[in-house]
Amino acid sequence: MVRLKNRYLLLDILYPDSTTWPSSKTGFSGPHAAQLAIHAPTSDALTPGLLAKMIREEVGEMYGDWGVGKLGGASAMGVQVKYLSPATSTAIIRCPRASFRLVWSALTYMSHVPAVTEPGTGAGQRRPNGGRERPCVFRVLRVSGTMRKAEEEAIRRARREIVRVRGVEEKGVLGDLISGVERGKAVVTSVMDVSEDEDEGMFDDDD
Structure with a gap:
């Protein structure tokens, strides 16, 4: 029995165009606003089936019938979107191992x-067919031979982004504290004196 080998592409959808970023009224404010706006949620109009169709059409436009044939044909299931999260703008795409570079290049030009x-609101560009399309960038983060490895990488990157955003928030809070110290050194000094007195009672003299 012949085993069909696949590749799994983990990708995220970025929105570097600031004209399409959500306004501050939607909660994107503060020192981490730009970071969150670039990783903004994607519209629910982008479904797994539509994304797979877009990839096949882009491959066909770039490589013609040869490229479509490498994916298994226009109506075949050579390209499948196994996971798509509009909230995090993350997706995992499965494709034949021999043609994953075609899919990768197609994503680069989408x-x-x-x-x-x-x-x-002005976000998005009105197309001749009456619909709207939002400018974006498809960034491939990892190419894996198994679905599990792609999922683990997605979780690791999500945790790292959370830590990064929290770090920016904490840095902003510390900046406020430092400025507060500079404005009221006398108050801080008195608080430090009280803290030192409390610390003296935390340790026993018995050795």
Whole structure:
């Protein structure tokens, strides 16, 4: 029995165009606003089936019938989106091992996703077919031979982003504390004196 070998591409969707970032009214404010805006959620209009179709069409446009054939044909399931999270703009795509570079290159040249925007917001670009598309960048983070490895990498990167955002928040809080110290050194000095007195009672003299 022949075993079909696949590759799993972990990717995220970035929005570097600041004109399409959500406004501060939606909660994107503070020192980490730009970081969160670049990793903003994707519209629910982007479904796994639509993303797979977009990849196949891009491969066909770049490599013609030869590229589509390498994926198994236009109607085949050579490219499958195994995981798609609009909230985190993360996806895992499965494709044949022999043609994962075609999929990777197609993702590199894909520059838009469907966008559902409120009237008057200006986000997205109106297309001739009447729909809206939001400029974006597809970034491949990892190519793995198993689904589990791709999932572990996605979890690791999500944790790292959370730590990074929290670090920015803590840095901003510390900056406020430092400025407060400079504005009220007398108050801080008195607090430190009280703290030293309390610390003296925390240790026993018996050795």
